[in-house]
Amino acid sequence: MNNYKRLLFVFFGLSGFSGLIYESIWSRYLKLFLGHAAYAQVLVLAVFMGGMGVGAWLAGKYGVKIKKLILWYAIIEGIIGIFALGFHGFFTVFLNFSYDTVIANISSPLLIEVYKWISGLLLIFPQSLLLGATFPLMTTGIIRKFPLQQGNSIALLYFINSLGASIGVLFSGFYLIPKTGLPGTIVSAGLLNIVIAIFVIVISTRLTAIKDTLPETKAATPVSTNGKYIYLSFLLCSTLTGTASFIYEIGWIRMLSLVLGSSTHSFELMLSAFILGLALGSYWIRTRADQYGNIIKMLITVQVFMAFFSVCSVVSYNYSFNIMKFFMAALTQTDQGYWLFNVLSNVIALLVMVPTTICAGMTLPLITSYLIKNGYGEKSVGHVYSVNTFGGIVGVIVGINLLPLLGLKNTILLGSGIDLLLGLFLFVYLADKKSFGIRILVSYMSVIVVFLGVISFFQLDPIKI
Template identity: 30%
Template sequence: MNIAANKQKQIILLLSFLSGLSVLVYEIVWQRYLQLIFGSSVYAISTVLACFMVGFALGSWLIGKWTDKTTSSMKVFIYLEIGIGIFGFLSPFLFSQLMELHTLLFQHLEVSQPTKHIIRIVLSFIIIIFPAILMGGTLPPLVKIYHEKKQQIGKDAANVYAINTLGGVIGAFLTGFFLIHIFGLQKTIFLASLSDIVVAVIAFLLYKKGLVQNSPMKKTVKNVKKKQKSIYPKQVISLVLMVYAISGFSSLSFEVYWTKILTLFFRDSIYDFTIVLSGFLTGIVIGSYICGKFIKKMRNPIFIFASLMIVNGLITLLCLFFIHQLPYLTNYLQSMNALYDKYGDSYWIMSIVIKYGYSFLVMLLPTSLFGAIFPIVSQICVKNQQEIGGKIGYIQTLNTLGSTLGSLLSGFVFISFIGIHQSMILTSILIFSIGLALFVYTPWKSNKLKTYVIAISIIGIILVISIVPAWDKLRMSTSFLEPNQEIEKALDLHYYHEDAFGITSVVEFTPWDQKYLVTNRIYTQNTSDLMGLEDHRRLGHIPLLLMENPNDVLIIGLGAGITTSGVSEHNVDSIDVVEISEGVKNAAKYFSEENKDILNDANINFIIEDGRNYLSTTQKKYDVIISDIIFPMSSGSSSMFSKEYYDFAKKRLSNNGMMVQWLPIHQMSMEEIKIITRTFQTVYPSTSIWYGMLGDSVPVVGLFGQKEKLQINIRMIEQKFSDPDLIRNLEEIGLGNPYFLLENFIMEGHSVNQFTKNQPINTDEYPILEFSNPKLYGDLGRQNLKTFERLREDITPYIKE
């Protein structure tokens, strides 16, 4: 005996919620796995997302058609959940095998960067396509089971879609804030896999007991004499579907734009990406749910659809007015110290609340309008009970394919070629235009009134575009300025560049006559403030002075090129510099005086690539590898301080080679420094710690790893100091004689072991730093320098004559 219809619907919605939750867990964790395999290249990450969405599209289409041909949609859903759960359980092993294959391929293939991207697309497609198809196929059978003949398909589709997306919101939030942090990547995947198996078991039990079912397809077909025809012409339905596909393109484009902008004004951490993603999905949930409530009253759904697109085109433009105020509103969000001063011990919770508030102000209304579209299109296009699965699948396929193009073109083409501001304006115009085109085909009782509405809409968008403020490149790319500070009295903008990696700029602080390289509004380690103990040339000189006869040097991270210029002042055979962003390399040209024009140095080889990815695939050996300053706050940066990263570097060292990791200790707690050092030690048992740069603003210490116990050849060092040209450069940065160099020594051996005792290890599986670092506040640089000064040991035992 069947349970009540409303109870049946509640069960279906619960299954939909849990299914949507696990999908977002998989998507986030698998993206991180593939990011680790392919490096933290934005192109690799977007390739993963595109492959995921293509799988969703295929699943919606193929499984939607299969749903209509089977006698039970519930059986289809059970099979899908079992398949997803099994693949999820196996996926960590599959990704580890993919990592080995990727490394093997690029160690033996000398190919161009575009060819590498193509190969990565193929590899991503192979590993992701099957589970993505299964995931994309879950919505059509759920909608078909949930739907009742006497009710409208739009309302039912809205309810299932909203609850499924709400599961995604919760899944994204839990994964970004808690699951990976607590359980690590693999166990988080296992939890999602277990969830899918549980969902399949629940669905199976309900099916076996006959508690949840839909009418068998074969029997239904026999009793149906004539299919219900659509009330709309075929041409109009085609136009509706085309507009829906373009709406998918537009929505994902705006997700890319809003993510880049909002994380730009937050702190670019894993929490910030989670906030923006869950905020975006929340709008989809609200829009779909509200639309489902009112869809019965819609006498002309095509008119509503067209109107929503027109209004959304205007609203996304109007959101630019708020976005232009972000430099004046959010500067304090990038400083935990400012938040702590304002909110005390509640600073972290308040930062999350405020960021969600700003995200909703930018995204909630337009994403709600995007979310309202799916149930309306379902109501327009699906008229036959027998073809619900296929139609819903087809509708989602078109939208998902549009979304795939939107995510790729917006990040890699539009932003890079015309900038994020113009990209948003053009995408808003696109939304408005396709809505207007659909509106033209909408029947009205009065053509005259229809003409007036069209004219007023066109005039309205022209007016809005004309008053949208110009993009303030200086304020948008830097956080130097106070809200009311006059620009011309503070900063000059020398260089500005937007691409898939974000915004890079070079600004000069005119009162001090200093230039700064800024990436994504974060002041980097590079400045033209040369001479003295905070000169970045020290980070290149110290390892080279301690190393006997280094020939080949690798530097991970170019920045403004000042560390590289320090290395170039030594007599080495080759210097390879790996920098992920072409924009940063171009920005380094504006520091040609400070970096001694290294970009035109024929002996230096510049490689545009992710540093970790390069280490994992190159076969070249190096005498010295310098991992320059990387801020651990940013999402994904924890992988550049992981055991696996140091293992890759060790394999690339020559027999007597040295690995150097510079740490910006003003951006780290002492606990985090200990964790990184402990992680470094697991790969380099002979680890010593040295000062790199001293000062209150940007103090730096370095971890030096070698295969053999530290032995300092004082005679070799004295010989290097006999070079008058080198001495002249070293005197400028406080290294004028060998003993000034040795004064930078802090500890080695047993002292380092005691320093890191009982500390956990930062791994790809457990990215500890990524979750702890964004929460830090206080005068960390000064505190850490004082701690290291207390820990310093005598260097004499390590000196050999």
């Protein structure tokens, strides 16, 4: 691998590290304005993911017209950093202005809430949009400069960015915020983005000697009806995979909060475990995306086994209490005991989440690799990433609203059902049926039987929900 390419991967991992710091820190800032932590978290999650989705879509649409993608990636990283450096000061001035001038002159409580929510959206949407543009720009920039092993490059970028995000969640929660407070944390993230920008600008100037190789596209001739159908089918798969994954996350957060308790760092541990699973899945698929000829067959298998492991996470729920009970009895109420409690909590979260999220982490590299290799062009990178993000927003909304109605078990199994239906859809409409042996089909049917069995006969301990 070219040394410059390695460096770009490293800096993109650092970009993921800073990105999750922003999501964490913005929710804490907006809590001061909205007056409620839960409202702040919902708003930040919706705006963060929505902005990233819009940014990725725009980067996919217009990136094909940009010549120096890596340079533009660096510029955007720098702008994100500048926004971060000025955020605390601007937020303080805005907060004082809002309470002293605007809210003081609004008599309607409803209008006050509307003002707060719109203001919160505007405070973080521009940065979220820029963050969403980074993945398509870096990915297509690397594919142009280093066209060999495109599947490997795409999967590694997903891996390194997700790994950085997983570490960033823990580092900000356990170290940066306690040590430097909100201002110091967001300034640290901003400085990191500016450092990334400077180094990537230097690298981009060194890469000018390497001629860009544009992926072959079907733009030379009108895309056939079948080609459009395949493209839209993969975008649908990316969207619903995002929906199912975030339904799982909502269910697991509810599940594990009862097991792990409401300690200060429980949410950060669960979020880190979720993202780490995505990273590991991308890493595992990195070489196979190029070597395996039948990507659709692999994608179907991944969807089916993602459903299987999510069903297993429901079954494992009752046992996780016994594990935590054993740990709590063995630990002492000291600083060291609290540290071990957090480590063991993370282990439990990993055991519940990681098998499923490893599968989820394989889906986007497989989908993106297939579309790039089959002539759907660079735009597919941004489009796949974007619709997956929008699907995640739908998953959050569905999970939060249906959890009280369906209960914990059925909410998670709803995600399992979506993944199973996706696998069935791909098998019926896109797969080459002759490539599936009897053992593979039997394994698929076995997962369906397990899924139906858990729905019909397995019940969670009511005392533990």
